[in-house]
Amino acid sequence: MTDAIKAPDLLRLSDNVVLARFETLKVYAALGAVRTLLERGTVKPGQTLVDSSSGIYALALAMACHRYGLHCHIVASTTVDATMRAQLEVLGATVDQMPPSEDLRLDQEGRVRRVRRLLAERPGMHWMRQYHDAVHYTGYREFAALVDRALPDVPLTVVGAVGTGSSSGGLVQALRGRDRDVRLLGVQPFGSVTFGSEGFSDPEAIIAGIGSSIPFDNVHHDLYDTLHWLDFRHAMAGAVGLLREHAVFAGLSTGAAHLVAGWEAARDTDRTHLVIGADTGHRYTDRVFARHREALDPRALAPHRITDLADLTPPWSAMEWNRRSYDVRRGGAVSAPEPALAPVPAQAQPVRPTDPLTHASGPLGVPDRENQTP
Incomplete structure (x- = not known):
């Protein structure tokens, strides 16, 4: 089942936007990390793997443990709903869930403290450390191979939530290792320390999977070319707009990335913008989709463009990051930016990785790169 659901559906939303x-x-x-740890002998069948999660990593880790004969213990965010929790428990995972909270910092810090207590009580557990262990980059090499086959020989801009850093960073690092022209555009909420917006508060939202109240070692800031910071209402506009325009029911981080990609793609028409749609919209039904009449019109929204973090302004700001390093723990950029990369001068349709892509200018052939390694 893990193999059946891990690969995404690739949908062309417009001439230069693919979801x-x-x-x-x-x-x-989770699969890449667990396989690698088993191969290294770091973990052994029958051992218990533990980690903190806001939802989709929890399910992925529970499925990987189920597949490889490992036990799973999840310290779950307050955002994990009854549907997700039931799946985890039926798969054999044990679940500790944080009490209700509207504060991202309290939720995340509480989860980490709970994991540390568990490790002290049960030293045989292995902490997966999805926020910090670079082993979580390994699985995205396979995703990069899929993208390389499906979208060959075009300049790419990957648009995705930063979150733990592994998905966007792992994908782009692997694609650049294949000598692809790839820009990385990260999406952040206000209130996240990862790219310096911790001085702001967005009381409507804990946007799971986008930001963080604590430093994540798996975020490599120097991989990112551009950053966008959005509030809850803008992410909601993107999610509702994606369903309304393309019949795609996806989560809040996908909505935020969709809104940003649409704005960027209209201004950089020669690049293909690949939007990372991390999960479905089911856990956002009440908070987002049931309120669809309140959603802002995405066509009327645009970011405040800034050149310095001191100018960061809600509800939507954008900044050329230019692959700078950034020390979250010290709260500042620690290196000069790399030279900026110069831009290369209706209904969603499926993009099949092994078939020619449908494009306004005609079919694009997809070479067979099945045997190439990332």
Whole structure:
């Protein structure tokens, strides 16, 4: 089942925007990490793997453990709903869930403290550390191979939530290793420390999977070319707009990335923009889709463009990051930016990785790169 759901559906939303729609994106991360740890002998069958999660990594890790004969313990965010929890428990995972909270920092810090207590009580557990262990990059090499086959020989801009850093970073690092022209555009909420917006608060939202209240070692800031910061209402506009325009029911981080990609793609028409759609919209039904009449019109929205973090302004800001390093723990950029890359001068349709792509200018052939390694 993990193999059946890990690969995304690729949908062309417009001439230069393609959505990678996942049921649960982090199956790549969990499977790649668990396989690598088993191969290294770091973990052994029958051992218990533990981690903190806001939802989709929890399900992916539970499925990987189910597949490889491992036990799974999840310290779950307050955002994990009854449907997700039931799936985890039926798959054999044990679940500790944080109490209700509207504060992302309290939720995340509480989860980490709970994991540390568990490790002290049960030293035989292995902490997966999805936020910090680079082993979570390994699974995305397979995703990069799929993207390389499906969208060959075009300049790419990958648009996705930053979150733990593994999905966007792992994909882009692997694609650049294949000598692809790839820009990386990261999406952040206000209130996240990852790219310096911790001085703001967005009381409507804990946007799971986009931002963080604590430093994540798996975020490599120098991989990112551009950053966009959005509030909850803008992410909601993107999610509702994606369903309304393309019949795609996806989560809030996907909605935020969709809104950003549409704005960027209209201004950089020669690049193909690949939107990372991390999960479905089911856990956002009440908070987002049931309120669809309140959603802003995406066509009327645009970011405030800035050149310095001191100018960051809600509800939507955009900044050329230019692959700078950034020390979250010290709260500042620690290196000069790399030279900026110069731009290369209706209903969603499926993009099949092994078939020619349908494009306004005619079919594009997809070479057989099945045997190439990332």
